[in-house]
Amino acid sequence: MHRLINAEELLDLMLSHLSLSRYDQKFFYNLQLQNVLPRKPITTNQAALFTKVVKKYNRQLALFKLDADQVAELPWTLKIIQSSPEYTHAHISIENDQLILRSPFRQAFVQDFRDKSVMIWDRENRYYHTEFGLYKLKAILNSVMKHYQDIKLCPAVQKIIDDISIYDEESCWDPTLTICNNNLYIFNLNESLASAIRNIELNTELSTLALLASYGIGVSESLKKELQKIYSIEDLTFAINRQAIHEVSDIAGLADKLKKIECEYALHATIHQSSETRDEYHKLLAQYVDFPIQSTNMRKFDYPAKQFKMSVILKPMSAYSFTSAGCFFAGKIINLVNSNPIEIK
DSSP, X not given: OOOOOSHHHHHHHXXXXXXXXXXXXXXXXXXXXXXXXXXXXXXXXXXXXXXHHHHHTHHHHHTTTOOHHHHTTOOOSSOEEOOOHHHHSXXXXXXXXXXXXXXXXXXXXXXXXXXXXXXXXXXXXXXXXEEOOHHHHHHHHHHHHHHOSOEEEOHHHHHHHHXXXXXXXXXXXXXXXXXXXXXXXXXXXXXHHHHHTTTOOOOOOHHHHHHHHHTTOEEOHHHHHHHTTTSOHHHHHHHXXXXXXEETTOHHXXXXXXXXXXXXXXXXXXXXXXXXXXXXXHHXXXXXXXXXXXXXXXXXXXXXXXXXSSEEEEEETTOTTOOOTHHHHOSEEEEEEOOXXXXXX
8 A cells, every 4th residue: 555645746656657648647747847846836727637637547546545536635745826817717818919828728628729720839838829810819719619618808809809799790700791880891801802802892782792602701680681671581592692592493583593693604514414404404594594504514514604703503402522613613503402292103
């Protein structure tokens, strides 16, 4: 039976004789090398985590006739100092144009955060950091909120969040068209997107909404409510979403929607249909519209969408594996569905 007097002796025993997990072993080694050997104080956070970790190894400690709950409460000979508030809660701040994140150690958070590669770990100062950016702040907040309930924000970060929430009930982290004081604004534009849409005049016409949607710009809930007073929900939904759904048999209705968004080119791509069936469909559609329609097998084709301001791809709803580069250049992808019941004779 081992007679232990203090937590330092317990730490030495566990490092020498127990099989520890990688994270626990790293924590114990850091305690020994950075605090115990140089006789530097430990924080209340470190002491609490040590107690918690020790209790995990009750079975291994029992082999040495030690009770994990009892030895976990052994006193430290080192001085224990109060942890800084920045390390007792997740704390996000902006310092010298850098986003800084300090947080208590949690294995699940460390793994999740590492996978996202959003920030860089500063080993010396023991915090995460990255250049400031609104998208980065959004990603950091989303990750931190998954793992910590109590999050402290510096005044600068809090002001950014407050400023966004003033304009809309939604925190517009993504590029979003909204209305404020009867004026239209797009929130959360980055430099590249702002340059790409610089020649688009902001208005509430369906063609403009569809064009903005092709750039990944959504519409705020408050603006949607106003637009529903002007347009049918069906027409509005079709315009503001880059992915749309339409009945394959309703050719006239599809043509009407394409005209409203000022479509200039359509590509009808299928997998299983014969070329005759496919060509027949686009001939029927061509009776209603005056823009070019191309029919092709969607497994391989050259898509000339860059030539057109608004172009669409018509494809079967079931073709989930459609990954052609054409999808990225098309202004809208329309999934054609057949809701007619199957008659069994």
